[in-house]
Amino acid sequence: MKITQIKVIVCCPGRNFVTIKIITDSGLFGLGDATLNGREMAVAAYLEEHAAPCLVGRDPQEIEDIWQYLYRGVYWRTGAVTMTAIGGIDMALWDIKGKAAGMPLYQLLGGRSRTGVTLYAHASGKNTEETLGEAKKLVEAGFKAIRIQSAIPGLEATYGVIGDMKDYYEMQGNRPLPPEEEWSTQKYFGMVEELFREARHHLGSDVHLLHDVHNRLTPIESARLGKLLEKYNLLFLEDASIAENQESYKVIRQHTTTPLAIGETYNTIWDCKELVQNQLIDYIRMAATHAGGITAMRRIADFAGIYSVKIAPHGAPDLSPICVAAHLHLNTWAPNFGIQEFVGLGSEQCRQIFKQDFQIKNGMAHVSEAPGLGIDFDEEAAKEYPYKRSYLPVSRLEDGTLWHW
Ligand code: CS2
Ligand code: MG
Numbered sequence: 001m002k003i004t005q006i007k008v009i010v011c012c013p014g015r016n017f018v019t020i021k022i023i024t025d026s027g028l029f030g031l032g033d034a035t036l037n038g039r040e041m042a043v044a045a046y047l048e049e050h051a052a053p054c055l056v057g058r059d060p061q062e063i064e065d066i067w068q069y070l071y072r073g074v075y076w077r078t079g080a081v082t083m084t085a086i087g088g089i090d091m092a093l094w095d096i097k098g099k100a101a102g103m104p105l106y107q108l109l110g111g112r113s114r115t116g117v118t119l120y121a122h123a124s125g126k127n128t129e130e131t132l133g134e135a136k137k138l139v140e141a142g143f144k145a146i147r148i149q150s151a152i153p154g155l156e157a158t159y160g161v162i163g164d165m166k167d168y169y170e171m172q173g174n175r176p177l178p179p180e181e182e183w184s185t186q187k188y189f190g191m192v193e194e195l196f197r198e199a200r201h202h203l204g205s206d207v208h209l210l211h212d213v214h215n216r217l218t219p220i221e222s223a224r225l226g227k228l229l230e231k232y233n234l235l236f237l238e239d240a241s242i243a244e245n246q247e248s249y250k251v252i253r254q255h256t257t258t259p260l261a262i263g264e265t266y267n268t269i270w271d272c273k274e275l276v277q278n279q280l281i282d283y284i285r286m287a288a289t290h291a292g293g294i295t296a297m298r299r300i301a302d303f304a305g306i307y308s309v310k311i312a313p314h315g316a317p318d319l320s321p322i323c324v325a326a327h328l329h330l331n332t333w334a335p336n337f338g339i340q341e342f343v344g345l346g347s348e349q350c351r352q353i354f355k356q357d358f359q360i361k362n363g364m365a366h367v368s369e370a371p372g373l374g375i376d377f378d379e380e381a382a383k384e385y386p387y388k389r390s391y392l393p394v395s396r397l398e399d400g401t402l403w404h405w
Contacts, residue, residue, distance in 0.1 A: 001026045001100070003060050006052035006089075008034075008044050011382040013349035016040045016390065017320040019377055020047065020088040022096060024060055030095035031377050033289045033326070034088025036080055037318035038178075038392045046085045055089070061100070063093045067295045083267035083292045090293025091326050091373070098372030105329035105373055109298065116364035117331040119342035120145035120210055120235070124160045127151065128195050132202050143363040145208035145235060145339055150195050152188050157181040157393075159214040159405070178391035183216050183403050192225065196232040208235040208339070210261075215242045215404040216395070219251035226256030235339065236261040236283050236312070242404055246274035253280050261285050264314035268292065269300050276309050283338050287314040288326040297326075301334045310338030317343050321354035325375045328358055328367040340365065353381045 007021040018040050020032040036043045051070060058066065070086045071077055098105045106112060121143045125131035131150040138146050149160040158181055199209055211234060217225060222240030229237065238261040243249055252260065261283035266272055267290055275281045284304050288297050301311050311334055313327040331337045342365070345351055355376040359366040368374025395405040 003055050003058050008047045010044050010387040011385045012388045013385045014347035020092050022092040028096050028099045030092035031322050032088035032091035033320040033322035034084050036084045042081050043084045046081050051085050060093050060096045078268050084290050087289045087293040090295050094294045095372040102371050106332040109333035113335050116366050117340050119340050122147045124149040128198050147210040154187050155182045179393045181393050181395045183395050184398050200232050210235050212238040213240045215239045219248045222252045223255035226258035249280035276304050276307050279307050283310050283312040285312050285314050289323040305336040310336045312338040315341030321356050325373040332367045353378050
């Protein structure tokens with residue numbers, strides 16, 4: 001089998017997605033997601049100008065060698081743009097391998113470890129009451145795990161909830177430059193315990209609760225938060241602090257038993273090596289798209305398993321349905337799967353373009369049994385929604401200091 005063409009398609013059905021289509025002389029093709037939020041065109045150019053020309057004519061079945069060629073072979077290894085380009089290509093190659101074998105991807109990985117993939121949904125609102133109203137609806141819809149986020153009194157906008165009450169997921173293409181949000185640790189600590197106290201009171205003890213701090217706290221503040229929330233029994237506390245200095249998580253760990261999750265911005269196994277090896281975290285949240293595809297995620301999952309760390313792949317709306325499908329296969333297989341973030345099936349336009357057939361029932365996803373990833377992409381429909389430049393927000397402290405978003 002030979003690769004005859006690699007197409008890179010950037011479309012914006014409500015938000016931007018970079019899709020790779022690898023076409024072969026056998027009639028089989030594979031699909032991959034290479035979306036890097038706010039830097040989409042950098043990956044598209046990398047793929048078109050630097051990666052695709054080296055792969056045309058190669059055997060798409062040699063996934064491992066192609067992965068090494070694009071990783072070791074480039075000299076400038078790692079980095080978000082390179083690893084997202086590799087992630088998209090790798091996914092498409094596994095899609096082809098599955099189609100050639102007539103098997104869904106999870107079978108190629110080793111088969112099922114579970115009947116379905118447990119999902120967590122998002123509840124956000126302008127105050128505790130509104131957030132818990134949203135959470136209740138999700139519980140009624142069958143979800144067993146909910147991420148709880150609320151606006152902070154006195155701050156115009158914060159992660160997940162902004163001033164005009166549209167969340168940042170909907171801002172793509174609507175603002176010419178990055179919007180700015182404000183952060184105050186003092187004000188956050190003034191509301192966060194009440195949010196979880198009320199959540200337990202209204203939702204009961206069975207539902208799993210999660211929370212994303214989006215890197216806003218220092219390690220000692222995270223330690224304090226973890227301790228404060230221990231009695232509300234969180235499934236995990238996500239991105240409490242930035243961990244460029246992986247050792248800094250020791251500070252959090254030595255103070256609290258609240259389980260910790262991190263990794264959505266990580267690109268290689270090296271980014272989480274110390275965190276995993278020293279058991280400083282409980283869930284690793286890397287995504288197939290940003291961490292080098294199925295080939296890399298399989299290694300990360302096995303590595304994490306040795307240290308009792310579970311995988312909980314990133315599932316934000318900026319990962320396309322192709323990545324969602326890849327994660328469902330990985331999660332169906334991985335013995336150390338924890339939970340999958342899930343934000344719905346995307347806009348109507350999105351569902352017109354990406355045709356997937358996994359099923360969701362009682363807060364669980366059931367992977368497609370079709371060969372490969374089990375997803376299709378309508379190129380003609382995608383043409384209707386061209387790329388729109390857009391940015392994620394930035395965050396500042398009340399005195400104007402630029403802070404982590
Ligand atoms: C978030 C993301 O889903 C999450 O956990 O942290 O929404 C994140 O902000 C975006 O994916 C950024 O691209
Ligand atoms: Mg997050």
